[in-house]
Amino acid sequence: MKKTINDIQVKGQRVLVRCDFNVPLQDGKISDDNRIQSALPTLKKLIADGGRLILCSHLGKPKGPEAKSTLAPVAVRLSELLGQNVKFLADDNVVSAHVLADVNALKEGEVALLQNTRFRPEEGKNDETFSKELASLADIYVNDAFGSAHRAHCSTVGVTQFVATTAVGFLMEKELQFLGETVNNPDRPFVAILGGAKVSDKILVINALLDKVDKLIIGGGMAYTFFAAQGNGVGTSLLEKDRIPDALAVLEKAKAKGVELLLPVDTVVSQEFAREAAHKTVPSNQIEDDWMGLDIGEKTRELFTNALKDAKTVIWNGPMGVFEFPNFAKGTLALAQAMANLDGTTVIGGGDSAAAVIQLGYADKMSHISTGGGASLEFLEGKELPGVVAVQDK
Numbered sequence: 001m002k003k004t005i006n007d008i009q010v011k012g013q014r015v016l017v018r019c020d021f022n023v024p025l026q027d028g029k030i031s032d033d034n035r036i037q038s039a040l041p042t043l044k045k046l047i048a049d050g051g052r053l054i055l056c057s058h059l060g061k062p063k064g065p066e067a068k069s070t071l072a073p074v075a076v077r078l079s080e081l082l083g084q085n086v087k088f089l090a091d092d093n094v095v096s097a098h099v100l101a102d103v104n105a106l107k108e109g110e111v112a113l114l115q116n117t118r119f120r121p122e123e124g125k126n127d128e129t130f131s132k133e134l135a136s137l138a139d140i141y142v143n144d145a146f147g148s149a150h151r152a153h154c155s156t157v158g159v160t161q162f163v164a165t166t167a168v169g170f171l172m173e174k175e176l177q178f179l180g181e182t183v184n185n186p187d188r189p190f191v192a193i194l195g196g197a198k199v200s201d202k203i204l205v206i207n208a209l210l211d212k213v214d215k216l217i218i219g220g221g222m223a224y225t226f227f228a229a230q231g232n233g234v235g236t237s238l239l240e241k242d243r244i245p246d247a248l249a250v251l252e253k254a255k256a257k258g259v260e261l262l263l264p265v266d267t268v269v270s271q272e273f274a275r276e277a278a279h280k281t282v283p284s285n286q287i288e289d290d291w292m293g294l295d296i297g298e299k300t301r302e303l304f305t306n307a308l309k310d311a312k313t314v315i316w317n318g319p320m321g322v323f324e325f326p327n328f329a330k331g332t333l334a335l336a337q338a339m340a341n342l343d344g345t346t347v348i349g350g351g352d353s354a355a356a357v358i359q360l361g362y363a364d365k366m367s368h369i370s371t372g373g374g375a376s377l378e379f380l381e382g383k384e385l386p387g388v389v390a391v392q393d394k
Contacts, residue, residue, distance in 0.1 A: 001393065001394045002167070002168045002172075002173070002176070002388065002391050002392070002393060002394065003165075003166065003167040003168070003391065003392045003393065003394050004167055004168055004169070004170070004173050004394075005042060005045055005046060005142055005167050005168075005169055005170065007167060007394060008140060008165055008167050009049075010046055010049045010050065010051035010140060011049060011050035011051070011108065012050060012051075012052070012108055013051055013052065013139040013140050014051075014052050014054060014103060014104075014106070014137060014138050014139045014140070015046055015051040015052065015053050015054065015138065015139070015140045015141075015142055016054045016055075016056065016134065016135075016137055016138035016140070016141050016142070016159070016163070017039075017042065017043070017046065017053060017054070017055050017056070017141075017142045017143075017144060017169065018056055018057070018141070018142070018143045018144065018145045018148070018155050018156055018159075018387075019035075019039045019043075019055050019056070019057045019144055019145055020035050020038075020039070020057060020144070020145035020146065020147040020148055020371060020372075021035060021036060021039070021055075021057035021059060021071060021074045022035065022057065022058055022059050022060070022147065022148075023035050023036060023059065023074065025059075025068070025073065028068075028073060029073060030073050030074070030077055032358075033077055033081075034358065034371075035147070035371060036074060036077055036078055036081060037081065038171050038371050039144060039169075039171060040081060040082070041169075041170045041171070042142070042144045042169035042170045042171060043055075043082065043111070044082070045170065046142070047082070047084075047109045047111065048109075050108040050109060051108070051109070051140075052103075052106040052107065052108060052109075052110060053106070053110070053111040053112065054103050054106070054112050054113075054114065054137050054138065055078075055086075055111065055112070055113045055114065056094075056113075056114040056117050056134070056155050057071065057074070057113075057116070057117065057145065057155075058116055058117050058118040058123070058148065058153075058155070059071055059074070059116050059118070060116075060118070061118065062116065062118050062119060063121065064119060064121060065092035065115075065119045066119075069116050069118070069119070070090070070115065070116060071088070071113055071114075071115060071116050072088055072090065074113065075087075075088035075113045078111075078113065082111065084109075084110075084111065085111075086111045086112065086113050087102065087106075087110070087111070087112040087113070088112075088113050088115075089102055089103075089112050089113065089114050089115065090115055091114075091115055092115055092119050093115075093119075093120070094114050094115050094116075094117055094119055094120050094130075094133075094134075095114070095130075095133040095134060095136065095137060099114070099137070100136060100137060103137045114137075117134075117153070117154070117155045120154075122154060123153050123154050123155060124151075124153055125154075126152050126153055126154055126157055126158045127154055127158070128158060130154045130158070131154040131158025131159045131161065131162060132162050134154060134155060134158075134159040135159050135161075135162035135163050138159075138163050139163070139164070139165070140163065140164075140165045140166070140167070141159055141160055141163040141165070141166045141167075142166070142167050142168065142169050143156060143160075143166070143167075143168055143169065143172055143387055143388075143390075143391055144168065144169025144170070144171045144172050145172070145387070146171060146172050146175040146176075146370070146371055146372045146375055146376075146387075147350070147371050147372035147373070147374075147375055148372075148375070148387060149172070149372065149375045149385040149386070149387030149388050150372070150374055150375040150378045150379075150383075150385045150386065150387070151386065151387065152386035152387075156386065156387035156390065157386050157387060157390045160390040160391065160392075161390075165392070166390070166391045166392045167391060167392065168388070168391050171371065172388070174368065175368075175370055175371065175372065175375075175376075175379075176388065178345075178347055178367065178368040178370070179347065179349070179368075179370060179376060179379050179380065180379070182313055182315060182345055182347050182368075183209075183212060183315065183380060184212075186212070186312070186313035186345070187312035187313050187344060187345065188214055188312055188313070189214040189215065189310055189311050189312060189313075190212065190213045190214050190215075190311070190312070190313040190314075191213060191214065191215040191216075191217065191307065191308060191311040191313070191314045191315075192209045192213045192215070192216050192217070192314075192315050192316075193217040193219070193304075193314065193315070193316040193317070193318075193335060194206060194209075194216070194217070194218055194219075194220075194222070194316075194317055194318050195218070195219045195220030195221075195222070195223075195316075195317070195318030195319050195320050195332075195353065196220045196221065196222060196317070196318025196319065196351070196352060196353075197220065197221040197222065197238060197318075198221065198222055198238070198240060198243075199222040199225045199226075199240050199243040199246060199247060200240055200243055201222075201377070202222060202317070202318065202377070203243065203246050203250075204377075204381040205317070205377055205380050205381050206218075206250055207250070207253070208380060208381050208382050209315075209380065210250070210253050210254055210257055210259055211257070213259060214259065214260065215259065215260040215261075215262065215307055215311075216254060216259055216260070216261045216262070217262045217304050217307060218261065218262070218263055219263075219264055219296050219300070219304070219318075219320040219321075219331060220318050220319055220320055220321065221237070221238035221293075222238075222240075222318075223263055223264050223284075223293070223296075224237040224238055224239050224293055225238075225239055225240050225241075225243050225244060225247050226247045226250075226251070226263055227263070227284055227285065227287075228241070228244055228247070229244045229245075229247035229248045229251065230251075230285075232284070232285040232287070233287055233288075233289065234287055234293065235269065235287040235288055235289050235290060235291040235292055235293070236289075236290060236291065236292040237269075237287060237291075237292045237293040238292075238293075260307075262303060262304060262307055263284070264284045264296045264297065264300040265283065265284055265297070265299050265300050265303060266281055266282065266283050266284055266296070266297030266298065266299045266300050267281065267282060267283075267284045267287060267293040267295070267296065267297055267300075268280070268281050268293065268294055268295040268296070268297055268321065268327075268328060268330075268331075269281070269282055269287055269288075269291040269292060269293050269294065270291065270292060270294055271290055271291055271292070273292065273294070273322070274325075275325045275326075275327070276327070277294075277325075277327070279294065279327060279328075281297040281298065282297075284297075284300075294321055294322050294325070294327075294328040295320060295321025295322065295327075295328040295329070295330060295331045295332075296320045296321060296330075296331035297331075298330075300331065301330065301331055301334040301335075304320075304331075304334070304335060304338075305334055305335065305337075305338040308335075308338045308339065308342065309338075311342060311344055312343075312344035312345070313344055313345045313347075314339055314342065314344065314345070314346050314347070315347045315348075315349055315380070316335065316339065316346075316347070316348050316349060316353050317348075317349035317350065317351065317353050317376070317377065317380070318351070318352060318353050319331075319332040319352050319353055319356045320332045320334075320335060323352070323356045323359070323360075329356075329360075332353075332356050332360070333360055336356065336357050336360050336362045337362070339362070339365070339366065340362045340365035340366070341365075345367045345368075346365075346366045346367045346368075347366070347367055347368045347369075347370070348366055348368070348369040348370060349370050349376040349377065349380060350369075350370035350371065350372045350373040350374075350375070350376040350377070351373030351374075351376070351377075352373075354369045354370060354371075354373075357369060
């Protein structure tokens, strides 16, 4: 068990909090503030306890300072959500003598936000010099950025070596509890749903979950590689030919383990990848040469939702089709509705499936929606996440 913010005294202390403020921006404005909202419980607790807060995060993948990746809009939105001013320390060097002076001038309960940590190229290299610079701002370090916990960067790992007290925030604690406990000690039947584009992105997760689940549902773009593995044509659908042996191995492992593995029985196909493309539904083993699969069909929606009816634990990662296009979102919507009506534990494993559930309006019906795409996948694979390992145990 990791030390949490309930285990530490922060009154009067400088608390460096690694948040995940990697939010989408359009014309300099935040188009989805879900990640900022998710940080609020931790920040409010630390403010109430009298900490002097210094927040840090990355945004995007800048190679150095660039105007479009500034965290200035985050400071504005955070000020609104917290109901108090969040001072933006707009130094492209992230840490400097001026920044240190501003940090040291903070009073109890006050909050400052550093500039994008990736403005420093050293961040991604877990460079000791930049790690020490970040540590110079803090008496205590709190990691609440699960979405970045799979990366060994200065702000997630390096800094912990130079700060006396480290802990995880409420969001990180919740992620570890839900993803860890759900997978390792599930109420049964335990069903996993995996979708998304590529088998290569999910093969390690599939193999890890086959050792634990009672049923495995596979949809989305990666289903076509499984169809091909069964000797079926897939037309112009997404196909990873080099992953056909992996798909065959999964089918064999599921059979050997007694895991019920469900694939789509019918598919919504089109001749073009477009929002308003003409489409039809065909059996999954009858996709014609110049057609591509873009969603699961009606019979598959019924098959998959029926498979969920008695489930006590469900974990879902990856949409069933091109959910961004309403014509091809029906499969993803059907599964979201089915999960919303379950009594058991329902966990959405980040990434596109999280975006889909939020977009479709079912977020409040799920037990937990992970804020980490890549991090949640690696965690489900059974990997240790560097940003979690680096924090002190209780």
